[in-house]
Amino acid sequence: MNTSRMAMPTPMPASQWDFDPAGWPDDDCVAAGADLRPPTLVAAYRHGAFPMPQGGRLLWWSPMRRAVLEPGALHISRSTRRSARHFHITVDTAFEQVIDACADPRRRGAWIDADIRAAYVELHRLGWAHSVETRDADGNLVGGVYGVEAGRLFCGESMFHRATDASKVALIGLVDVAGEDALIDVQWMTPHLASLGVAERPRSWYLSELPTLVDSPSLWWT
Structure with a gap:
């Protein structure tokens, strides 16, 4: 297996967006908006969400299954x-x-x-x-x-x-x-x-x- 020189993950500042599962609906799509800056993405993944645009909107998903x-x-x-x-x-x-x-x-x-x-x-x-x-x-x-x-x-x-x-x-x-x-x-x-x-x-x-x-x-x- 060949591997390039991988950088250790750069520490991320806190995101300005709140990814709190307690407020999510019982639906695969849990939020809309925010941005795709690195702190936002890392915070989303750490809380169980990921982005996927649809119809020109930035949507965030956390599948029920x-x-x-x-x-x-x-x-x-x-x-x-x-x-x-x-x-x-x-x-x-x-x-x-x-x-x-x-x-x-x-x-x-x-x-x-x-x-x-x-x-x-x-x-x-x-x-x-x-x-x-x-x-x-x-x-x-x-x-x-x-x-x-x-x-x-x-x-x-x-x-x-x-x-x-x-x-x-x-x-x-x-x-x-x-x-x-x-x-x-x-x-x-x-x-x-x-x-x-x-x-x-x-x-x-x-x-x-x-x-x-x-x-x-x-x-x-x-």
Whole structure:
């Protein structure tokens, strides 16, 4: 596994926006507005919310049913293990390429706009956002995942593939680098994620786990 020189996360000042789950509705969408500055994003993730624009508005989400990959739950099929032999993993060597591939407007449900891109590239520069890349035998980028890391929590934002199983291999690489004690949040369930061992948990469960996770030393750096 090849890894670029990753910066330790830059300490964040307090956000001017209040992400208090006590005031959230019983709905996946919990707030609108605010901004995409680094302190805002870090505060949101630490409290269980993430941004996703819709209809020209900046909305914040905390799914009532959260899809998570719990420690030790990753399921790797025999076919995926065979596919993995044809790829290799790199970490934080192509963050902007990964987010651009995830933002491809030809993808169904594409939502990553220029503001989201700029915000996460800045988070990456500050050491909070990371990418795990899948490369073929020639070193070409064929899959990847990016997201935000806080302590023992990794919040996956989006993933892509240009070769069969390349996104699955990226998730395997993410589990390897994040550590066996990390919780990986993937937001909403899909059949693809379920096949890898991802499970749904109530929002209340997810929020109750956050304080211990985000205040723990990061396994990304050990």
